Amino acid sequence: MFGRTLWPRRASSAQTAKERLQILLAHERGTGTGPDYLPALQRDILEVIRRHVPVEQDAVEIRMERGREVSSLEINIELPAPRR
Amino acid sequence: MTTELKQERPVGKIIVITSGKGGVGKTTTSAAIGAGLAKRGHKTVVIDFDVGLRNLDMIMGCERRVVFDFINVIQGEAKLKQALIKDRRLETLCVLPTSQTRDKDALTKEGVEAVLAELREEFDYIICDSPAGIEKGAQLAMYFADEAVVVTNPEVSSVRDSDRVLGLLASKTKRAEEEGAEPIKAQVLLTRYDAQRIAKGEMMTVEDVLEILAVPLLGIIPESPAVLRASNVGVPIVLDAPSNAGSAYEDAVARLMGEDVALRLDPDRRPGLMRRLFGRTA
Ligand SMILES: Nc1ncnc2c1ncn2[C@@H]1O[C@H](COP(=O)(O)OP(=O)(O)O)[C@@H](O)[C@H]1O
Ligand SMILES: [Mg+2]
Numbered sequence: 001m002f003g004r005t006l007w008p009r010r011a012s013s014a015q016t017a018k019e020r021l022q023i024l025l026a027h028e029r030g031t032g033t034g035p036d037y038l039p040a041l042q043r044d045i046l047e048v049i050r051r052h053v054p055v056e057q058d059a060v061e062i063r064m065e066r067g068r069e070v071s072s073l074e075i076n077i078e079l080p081a082p083r084r
Numbered sequence: 085m086t087t088e089l090k091q092e093r094p095v096g097k098i099i100v101i102t103s104g105k106g107g108v109g110k111t112t113t114s115a116a117i118g119a120g121l122a123k124r125g126h127k128t129v130v131i132d133f134d135v136g137l138r139n140l141d142m143i144m145g146c147e148r149r150v151v152f153d154f155i156n157v158i159q160g161e162a163k164l165k166q167a168l169i170k171d172r173r174l175e176t177l178c179v180l181p182t183s184q185t186r187d188k189d190a191l192t193k194e195g196v197e198a199v200l201a202e203l204r205e206e207f208d209y210i211i212c213d214s215p216a217g218i219e220k221g222a223q224l225a226m227y228f229a230d231e232a233v234v235v236t237n238p239e240v241s242s243v244r245d246s247d248r249v250l251g252l253l254a255s256k257t258k259r260a261e262e263e264g265a266e267p268i269k270a271q272v273l274l275t276r277y278d279a280q281r282i283a284k285g286e287m288m289t290v291e292d293v294l295e296i297l298a299v300p301l302l303g304i305i306p307e308s309p310a311v312l313r314a315s316n317v318g319v320p321i322v323l324d325a326p327s328n329a330g331s332a333y334e335d336a337v338a339r340l341m342g343e344d345v346a347l348r349l350d351p352d353r354r355p356g357l358m359r360r361l362f363g364r365t366a
Contacts, residue, residue, distance in 0.1 A: 013313045013316040017315075017316035017317070020142070020148075038151055042162070043161075057163060058165065062152075062166065065148060065149060066147075
């Protein structure tokens, strides 16, 4: 009885731990892109944009949210103010 | 007359969380102290210096949002503000994760110095989560520190390693090398403190440890299942449901800020009580 009241609560934080690890490790074990692809991706994105607009390196903001089903990569680029 | 009020820039204080020995609670402590300071409204950043074994992000619960890291910043592949992860619970809290794919040789003294200088402009407190050991990674984590929290468990190898680390803090750091600089203020944080095992004489008492290390005590964190629970869900212990370990960390944060907070857990009465209850075992 003692065990029964304690068990569900214990199991839930352990379950959360398992899920967090599964999501993280699925990403870490290889999407085939290599672990350090983000700096390279940023470099390439900047290069493409610079062909058209002059932007600074820190004008690019990349956010990531890794999920079980989908992950999202959000890229914000601050463009220079138009000249008056 | 309209004079623009000059906003006072914080002069970030750098605090290293170190120990020598692994598994004593450095990362748990870095997350707890970082979150504890941020909870009090101080702009705080916690940096993971454990290159190759990224763990702080998991303990802080931001592992899914890591894009760039400390090493990317040092190597000029990303700007600092791109690598900083803002905590979703406390807006005064940020994490600077480390790289999982490189090794500690990717850290350079100049690189670390430049990043810390930039962080100092923006943050009140910069918490450095040191790797275990006494080699390069651990030495870089402590080199620029103003204060040190030496995380120690009440057992022989941990105390011995803490002693070595105290020696390094007093000799191999910027403050130690600079003529006329105040030495690093080092304090011991006793963690994984198990009153029952101390009562049985299996573990050293607070007095034993302090007598050997001869530095002030920042606090005593009990061994607690709440720590494991908090790490499972990725919440620093001071932000999780109230627990004795969480309160002990909050007290340690208060002392870190110079407040005079009495030790809540009275470990010296516990042994006597235990002895009376269970009979002497030691
Ligand atoms: N006060 C405590 N009570 C119970 N377990 C703890 C406590 N502090 C740390 N731990 C556990 O000890 C292990 C090592 O802690 P961690 O903070 O990663 O140490 P380090 O960074 O020094 O290697 C982890 O499993 C953690 O949950
Ligand atoms: Mg650690």
